[in-house]
Amino acid sequence: MDIELGSEDLAFREDVRGFFAENAYKAGEDYNVWRLEWFKKAAQMGGWDVPKWSKEFGGPGWTPTQHYIWEQETATATLPWDMPFGIGMVAPIIMAYGNEEQQKRFLPDIRARKVNWCQGYSEPGAGSDLAALKTKAVLSEDGTHYTVNGTKIWTTMAQIADWIFCLTRTDDSGIKQEGITFLLFPMKQKGIEVKPIITLGGAHSVNMVYFTDVSVPVENRIGEEGKGWTYAKGLLQHERTGLAGISRSIVALEKLKEQASSVKRGNGSLMDEPSFRAKVAELEIDLMASEYTELRSLASASAGSAPGPESSILKLKGTEIQQRIAKLTVEAGGIYSAAWGRGVGHKFAKAGMGGYLASRAFTIYGGASEVQKDVIAKNVLGLKRSTT
Amino acid sequence: MNFELTNEQQMLQDSVARFIQDNYDLESRAKSAASKSGFSQDHWQTMADLGWLGLGFDEADGGFGGGHVDIMLLMEQFGKGLVLEPLLASVILGGGALKRGACAELKTEILPGLIDGSRQLALAYAEEQAHFDLHDVITTARSKDDGFIINGHKSMVLHAGTADQIVVSARTSGGQIDENGISLFLIDADAEGVKRENFPTVDGLQACEVTLKDVIVGSNRLLGELDDGFAILNNVATDAILALSAEAVGAMEILYKDTVEYTQQREQFGHPLADFQVMQHRMVEMFMEYEQCKSLLYRATMEAAQGSATTQRTVHALKHLVGKSGIFIAENAVQLHGGMGMTEELRIGHYLKRMIVIDAQFGNADYHLQKFAA
Numbered sequence: 001m002d003i004e005l006g007s008e009d010l011a012f013r014e015d016v017r018g019f020f021a022e023n024a025y026k027a028g029e030d031y032n033v034w035r036l037e038w039f040k041k042a043a044q045m046g047g048w049d050v051p052k053w054s055k056e057f058g059g060p061g062w063t064p065t066q067h068y069i070w071e072q073e074t075a076t077a078t079l080p081w082d083m084p085f086g087i088g089m090v091a092p093i094i095m096a097y098g099n100e101e102q103q104k105r106f107l108p109d110i111r112a113r114k115v116n117w118c119q120g121y122s123e124p125g126a127g128s129d130l131a132a133l134k135t136k137a138v139l140s141e142d143g144t145h146y147t148v149n150g151t152k153i154w155t156t157m158a159q160i161a162d163w164i165f166c167l168t169r170t171d172d173s174g175i176k177q178e179g180i181t182f183l184l185f186p187m188k189q190k191g192i193e194v195k196p197i198i199t200l201g202g203a204h205s206v207n208m209v210y211f212t213d214v215s216v217p218v219e220n221r222i223g224e225e226g227k228g229w230t231y232a233k234g235l236l237q238h239e240r241t242g243l244a245g246i247s248r249s250i251v252a253l254e255k256l257k258e259q260a261s262s263v264k265r266g267n268g269s270l271m272d273e274p275s276f277r278a279k280v281a282e283l284e285i286d287l288m289a290s291e292y293t294e295l296r297s298l299a300s301a302s303a304g305s306a307p308g309p310e311s312s313i314l315k316l317k318g319t320e321i322q323q324r325i326a327k328l329t330v331e332a333g334g335i336y337s338a339a340w341g342r343g344v345g346h347k348f349a350k351a352g353m354g355g356y357l358a359s360r361a362f363t364i365y366g367g368a369s370e371v372q373k374d375v376i377a378k379n380v381l382g383l384k385r386s387t388t
Numbered sequence: 389m390n391f392e393l394t395n396e397q398q399m400l401q402d403s404v405a406r407f408i409q410d411n412y413d414l415e416s417r418a419k420s421a422a423s424k425s426g427f428s429q430d431h432w433q434t435m436a437d438l439g440w441l442g443l444g445f446d447e448a449d450g451g452f453g454g455g456h457v458d459i460m461l462l463m464e465q466f467g468k469g470l471v472l473e474p475l476l477a478s479v480i481l482g483g484g485a486l487k488r489g490a491c492a493e494l495k496t497e498i499l500p501g502l503i504d505g506s507r508q509l510a511l512a513y514a515e516e517q518a519h520f521d522l523h524d525v526i527t528t529a530r531s532k533d534d535g536f537i538i539n540g541h542k543s544m545v546l547h548a549g550t551a552d553q554i555v556v557s558a559r560t561s562g563g564q565i566d567e568n569g570i571s572l573f574l575i576d577a578d579a580e581g582v583k584r585e586n587f588p589t590v591d592g593l594q595a596c597e598v599t600l601k602d603v604i605v606g607s608n609r610l611l612g613e614l615d616d617g618f619a620i621l622n623n624v625a626t627d628a629i630l631a632l633s634a635e636a637v638g639a640m641e642i643l644y645k646d647t648v649e650y651t652q653q654r655e656q657f658g659h660p661l662a663d664f665q666v667m668q669h670r671m672v673e674m675f676m677e678y679e680q681c682k683s684l685l686y687r688a689t690m691e692a693a694q695g696s697a698t699t700q701r702t703v704h705a706l707k708h709l710v711g712k713s714g715i716f717i718a719e720n721a722v723q724l725h726g727g728m729g730m731t732e733e734l735r736i737g738h739y740l741k742r743m744i745v746i747d748a749q750f751g752n753a754d755y756h757l758q759k760f761a762a
Contacts, residue, residue: 128656128726132656197733198732202732206727275754275757338595339544344544365727
């Protein structure tokens with residue numbers, strides 16, 4: 001065991017910093033032109049546009065330490081806006097379970113950020129219990145296409161998505177995890193209706209999506225019929241690890257300290273108040289531990305072994321930390337956090353409340369914390385589940 | 389020791405509960421919040437007609453001579469409906485300063501309109517540098533001729549946008565954080581030199597940033613003695629904390645009961661969510677926190693009603709517990725409602741927003757814990 005960065009790693013870090021500095025967004029630039037150009041240049045660095053993709057599919061094939069360095073640096077640099085659904089979610093499934101033709105057809109556009117994807121998993125009756133999903137896909141008699149009917153909920157960015165990757169039910173005769181089929185299809189077609197769901201901050205990012213006799217060619221099925229659950233499960237684990245956001249939280253905590261220091265209290269600032277200071281310190285300690293939990297998880301993943309037990313706690317800890325930071329930011333804003341949609345008083349207070357409200361979903365989506373704990377109890381601690 | 393309500397108190401509670409039940413569904417509330425004044429003028433008039441605006445004033449001042457318990461009962465029901473009308477801002481804050489500090493003549497001029505709903509007040513006490521300290525005041529009032537000239541900036545003034553008059557705390561002597569040297573003035577909201585910037589707050593209410601530039605006010609508009617405004621302000625704040633805490637307790641009841649109901653209906657893994665022990669224990673914790681807040685609310689309210697010497701300390705304890713437990717209950721209500729709790733469509737999230745704002749008003753949980761421990 002050794003935490004010293006080797007000379008190669010230090011050189012890599014310099015390269016990453018250099019790249020971020022050189023390609024940073026400059027005021028006045030056309031954002032979209034810059035964004036696509038950034039990804040192009042990152043690709044030329046050897047797969048930096050798709051850091052988590054394997055070498056086989058054009059990824060950089062980094063060591064865990066390099067991933068860690070990248071994570072750390074991206075938390076402070078301003079990277080172009082990106083959605084996780086293509087690059088991080090459907091692509092790994094296409095790579096692992098799609099056929100060669102599907103890989104050729106979908107991966108280049110995903111990599112070029114040409115196509116926006118959304119995820120059709122949750123349903124009104126299937127939230128934490130995702131496998132209870134009912135959206136029906138019926139294969140035509142001639143075996144050429146599926147007809148999809150049903151409703152998806154909490155579909156993030158469905159309103160701008162070009163394609164959806166979707167869990168559908170093709171068989172309900174057996175246990176619910178069987179008979180689920182993984183389909184890909186375009187969003188802009190007859191039979192698909194997207195209805196916005198407005199969340200607490202008044203934002204529209206999630207939607208209801210209704211399918212009425214949507215026709216999906218059988219070539220758009222990933223893997224075998226009825227095996228979709230197995231494919232999706234691997235991804236869910238991937239998604240959950242990604243949701244921990246430890247590096248981002250480290251940066252967010254530093255920002256919170258600055259903000260709290262700008263709030264005057266007597267001769268000092270809010271940061272000098274013991275109770276506030278203690279809460280910040282507790283967060284810092286949790287983050288110090290979580291950072292190494294993430295590193296241990298990265299190390300076991302790159303060694304090719306199954307994710308170790310430590311990775312299971314990352315989403316739980318990480319999201320809880322994000323919520324605590326968001327809440328402390330609101331506290332630091334004092335009464336100004338209540339002003340809605342405009343900056344009054346402390347400059348940071350305007351964004352604080354929206355961030356706090358949004359953060360309440362972190363322990364709900366991607367597997368609610370209660371369910372995550374069930375999974376750990378069962379899979380990691382080997383405990384038997386009681387009936388309820 | 390007696391926790392029974394009198395017949396009159398029971399009637400008041402029933403009548404407010406009925407009003408909330410009949411008028412305060414989420415959709416009507418959203419409509420009122422989106423209107424120009426940010427609340428329903430009709431409801432405001434109803435509240436006046438039913439005598440609720442005069443509850444906290446002596447009969448000699450044209451009020452109904454109600455006490456702290458009556459206000460508590462009223463505000464607890466208001467909390468269940470997330471009421472928008474500016475009873476706290478106008479009656480408890482503005483009116484509270486008036487009834488304590490105004491001379492008989494000024495009372496006669498202002499209070500009847502306040503009680504019949506035709507006049508609305510606000511209280512401008514907060515300043516940006518002050519955080520939660522009422523005695524941290526930079527705004528100045530300089531005496532000139534037979535009056536004062538006020539200059540400064542008042543922040544987050546609740547419902548000042550629709551107010552006719554604003555009570556302003558200003559420094560007439562002493563240093564920035566001295567308790568002595570603060571005076572209260574009643575100014576016209578549209579007087580020359582008064583600038584109000586109105587904006588919504590996250591809980592659906594409204595507030596203003598108020599800039600005062602050479603605002604001239606007559607000495608007959610001074611509330612209480614010169615330099616002695618802090619004591620009044622502090623007593624008004626105590627009333628406000630009691631009222632806000634009662635509101636919060638009402639909101640907590642809705643939050644835990646809605647959650648108990650929802651988890652019994654919503655099925656996952658082949659069972660109602662409420663069958664899962666982790667859910668049951670969480671809801672029991674929510675319920676326990678609610679009951680504890682209610683107990684401390686009763687304690688503080690009755691101490692205040694008796695004028696007990698320990699009132700201030702108990703009020704610190706109350707605001708701490710209500711802030712902490714209110715957010716605990718609201719966050720868990722959202723969590724246990726899952727994604728639905730995150731939507732504007734369900735009322736849960738609106739209660740969470742209100743709970744966050746209540747914690748931030750007149751000192752948050754941390755602030756009052758420190759005051760209590762000091």
